[in-house]
Amino acid sequence: MKRRASKLAGCIITHPNPTIINMHLIISTFAISALTLLPWTALANPTPVSQCIPTPSASALATDFGKLISAYSDKLANATLAPNFQDYSESVNTLIDNGGSTPKNLLSATFTSRSDFEVASAGQPAAPFEIKDLWIACDVLIIRWLSAQSPLPVVGISVAHVVFNRPSWQIDEVWAEFDSAAWLKNLGFTITAPKRRREVVFEG
Numbered sequence: 001m002k003r004r005a006s007k008l009a010g011c012i013i014t015h016p017n018p019t020i021i022n023m024h025l026i027i028s029t030f031a032i033s034a035l036t037l038l039p040w041t042a043l044a045n046p047t048p049v050s051q052c053i054p055t056p057s058a059s060a061l062a063t064d065f066g067k068l069i070s071a072y073s074d075k076l077a078n079a080t081l082a083p084n085f086q087d088y089s090e091s092v093n094t095l096i097d098n099g100g101s102t103p104k105n106l107l108s109a110t111f112t113s114r115s116d117f118e119v120a121s122a123g124q125p126a127a128p129f130e131i132k133d134l135w136i137a138c139d140v141l142i143i144r145w146l147s148a149q150s151p152l153p154v155v156g157i158s159v160a161h162v163v164f165n166r167p168s169w170q171i172d173e174v175w176a177e178f179d180s181a182a183w184l185k186n187l188g189f190t191i192t193a194p195k196r197r198r199e200v201v202f203e204g
Contacts, residue, residue: 052138053162057169059134061162062143065171066129069147072121077114082165082172087111091156091180098184139163141171152182 053061064080087110097104111117132155133144139162147154156178160171181191 051164053136053141053164053169055136058136058141058162061169061171062131062134062141062160065141065143065158065160066131066145068121069127069129071126072124074118074122077118077121079168080171081114081117082163082170083114085111085114085117085170085172085174087117087174087176089174089176089178091176091178091183094180095183095187098189099187147178147183149183149186152179152186154179154182154186 061080064076067076068080089110090106092110093104093106093108096110097106111120128148130146130148131143132146133142135142141158141160141162143158143160145156145158147156156176158174158176161173162169163172164170185191
């Protein structure tokens with residue numbers, strides 16, 4: 001059987017089967033090309049992060065979320081919230097509607113961007129915020145919290161959707177409800193009960 005010879009990078013390769021020689025050339029050429037391009041490919045397409053937030057990151061993000069209430073700063077808001085952040089809370093809308101200068105639709109979005117949240121939060125007094133429970137469901141955080149205000153404590157639940165914006169996780173949507181009546185009383189508002197009280201009956 002006639003041997004075939006081929007040159008690759010100055011070396012002579014011989015094999016009795018010309019088909020195998022050709023296959024070796026193809027594989028070797030592909031391997032060299034792949035090794036040459038590997039660093040650039042790795043930089044251009046970094047390994048994607050899991051879509052589920054790790055527990056340590058979730059705990060840290062929930063803590064920072066609470067600090068937006070207890071120790072607000074624009075720097076913290078920029079690190080914690082995504083630029084397209086949206087907030088939905090009939091409870092907050094109730095506070096705005098009663099204490100603000102303009103009426104607020106209770107079922108509308110409370111904030112439609114991070115900048116809207118920052119403008120509204122910058123002028124607000126700090127309020128205590130303690131996380132009582134945190135549940136993690138992949139890219140959703142469920143936070144049960146207590147604001148130990150005086151004279152009335154306020155409890156609430158916030159549901160936050162998170163996204164990975166390199167280099168860190170951020171919150172892009174929040175749905176939250178809490179005892180807005182207690183919060184209003186703590187702010188000095190007077191809540192007058194109706195003259196005729198309604199009896200609430202729960203049927204089994």
